[in-house]
Amino acid sequence: MEVGPMGIFQTVADLLKMLQKEDLIPKAADRPIFLIGPILVFVAIFAGFSVLPLTSETAGAAVGSGVFLLLAIVSLDVLGILMAGWGSNNKFSLFGAIRSIAQIISFEIPLGLSVLCVVILSQSMDLQEISRQQGVYSETPIYLFGIRSSGVSVTDLGGILSWNVVRSPFLIVGFLIFFISGLAESNRAPFDLPESESELVGGYHTEYSGFRWGIFMLAEYGMMLLMSILGVILFFGGWNTPLINVGTLRFADWTMGVYWEGFWLMAKALMLVFIQIWIRWTYPRLRVDQLMSLSWKYLTPFALLLVFLSAIWRLLMF
Amino acid sequence: MIELLTYVFGALIVVSGLALVFTNNLIHAAFLLAFCLLNVAGFYVIHHANFLAIVQILIYAGGILILLAFGIMLTNRSENGKVLTKNHLLFFGLLCAVGMAMMLYALITNPKTGTIEAIQSVEQVTQIGMRLLTQYILAFELIAFLLLVVLVGAAFTGKKSYDA
Structure with missing residues (x-):
């Protein structure tokens, strides 16, 4: 039962269906809070998109501290979840909200630290500047694996060799920490404890129906896309092409330009979204205590170590 | 434009602040405080203090306030599902408010403190x-x-x- 060829219109059909449904408000709910909750979640996550650079010429708000602003605004979605969980006046909702907040606050720390590694290495919080440094448009010379003493300059080769994960290879661990924390931030499996249907019915959105429920669902997918695009910009070259200039075959120069750049960014980001969905259907859900020990005992110490390493790498190699 | 926005944000801060003081519902007060703090962040943005605005959002609205609301959520509700509060310590509260107002007045009228160029x-x-x-x-x-x-x-x- 899918709409369109290979079911590609299914989401649209689902949304149209949800728009027509009645907007139910439980009698015992705290009415204003119940109504505002989903809107706040939506605003917080979609405001995060406002600072993303899509190509070298098209960018959102040119905020000097873009990545910082993004993390700050996205952290506000907790407030919306709190409103939804409390306003529903339902024990499943409240437990879902409590779990969700504990999880998001804990995982914000490794997330922030892994972002900080990239900020230290590129000496900028401007996402457009971070993207520009990872390709043929870079104003500073790029050396192979960031090692200046090797003398192998890859600035005009461009492509994958100038991405942050290749420039400073230990950032691959940083990306793993970023990716795991990003999964937890968007409440995706294996971190979907806040809405685990086998224990909590639906978690913080148990009482919602129709369009307001749809906002929660779409905000989750919006968060996945936002985290993927941010990950691509920070670690995998943003809108830069993965192809390398080989002698007279200028693959990197040929595949740059406004349309190509937009294509590369979205292709890489959708690849990460695919991995997130793949993980959801592969791994079982974590227990609450496992979740907390993962964040505080494993990810945070490793992320701190990486921040230290990035500072040293920056001093020695650049 | 900046003047207009100043009045808009100022009015929102005053309204949400007053509502926060006069409401009996503790969780409403917490969310009104969040709204008030976000408006203060807006105030910073229109006066070109972007970094301060982001820090305001991250630390006050995103950090402290969530802890506050989290604390309220773990307390017991009354039968009708609300956590209610009343006004206590009126005398000391008034004393604090008057002291704060006097301090602010002294700061504003002091010629040594003023805006440094942005x-x-x-x-x-x-x-x-x-x-x-x-x-x-x-x-x-x-x-x-x-x-x-x-x-x-x-x-x-x-x-x-x-x-x-």
């Missing part, structure tokens, strides 16, 4: 970083140390006591 956005972060690690290094390190002590203290207090 440093533009990209420079802002660099400038703040430079000053924190040179001019204000002692205060910066002391705050870092204090936070570490608080963290260890919190972990120790939160630990289950086995000898009790």
Whole structure:
């Protein structure tokens, strides 16, 4: 039962269906809070998109501290979840909200630290500047694996060799920490404890129906896309092409330009979204205590170590 | 434009602040406080203090307020599902408010304090970083140390006591 060829219109059909449904408000709910909750979640996550650079010429708000602003605004979605969980006046909702907040606050720390590694290495919080440094448009010379003493300059080769994960290879661990924390931030499996249907019915959105429920669902997918695009910009070259200039075959120069750049960014980001969905259907859900020990005992110490390493790498190699 | 926005945000701050003081519903008060703090962040943005605005959102609205609301959520509700509060300590509250107002008045009328010309956005972060690690290094390190002590203290207090 899918709409369109290979079911590609299914989401649209689902949304149209949800728009027509009645907007139910439980009698015992705290009415204003119940109504505002989903809107706040939506605003917080979609405001995060406002600072993303899509190509070298098209960018959102040119905020000097873009990545910082993004993390700050996205952290506000907790407030919306709190409103939804409390306003529903339902024990499943409240437990879902409590779990969700504990999880998001804990995982914000490794997330922030892994972002900080990239900020230290590129000496900028401007996402457009971070993207520009990872390709043929870079104003500073790029050396192979960031090692200046090797003398192998890859600035005009461009492509994958100038991405942050290749420039400073230990950032691959940083990306793993970023990716795991990003999964937890968007409440995706294996971190979907806040809405685990086998224990909590639906978690913080148990009482919602129709369009307001749809906002929660779409905000989750919006968060996945936002985290993927941010990950691509920070670690995998943003809108830069993965192809390398080989002698007279200028693959990197040929595949740059406004349309190509937009294509590369979205292709890489959708690849990460695919991995997130793949993980959801592969791994079982974590227990609450496992979740907390993962964040505080494993990810945070490793992320701190990486921040230290990035500072040293920056001093020695650049 | 800036003037208009100043009045809009100012009005929102005043309204949400007053509503926050006069409501009896504790969780409504917490969310009104969040709204008030976000409006203060808006105030910073229109006066080109972008970094300060982001810090305001991250620390007050995103951090402290969530802890506050989290605390309220874990308290018991009354039968009708609300956590209600009343006005206590009116005398000391009034004293604090009057003292604060006098201090603010003294600050505004003092000719020595005024707006310093705004440093533009990209420079802002660099400038703040430079000053924190040179001019204000002692205060910066002391705050870092204090936070570490608080963290260890919190972990120790939160630990289950086995000898009790």
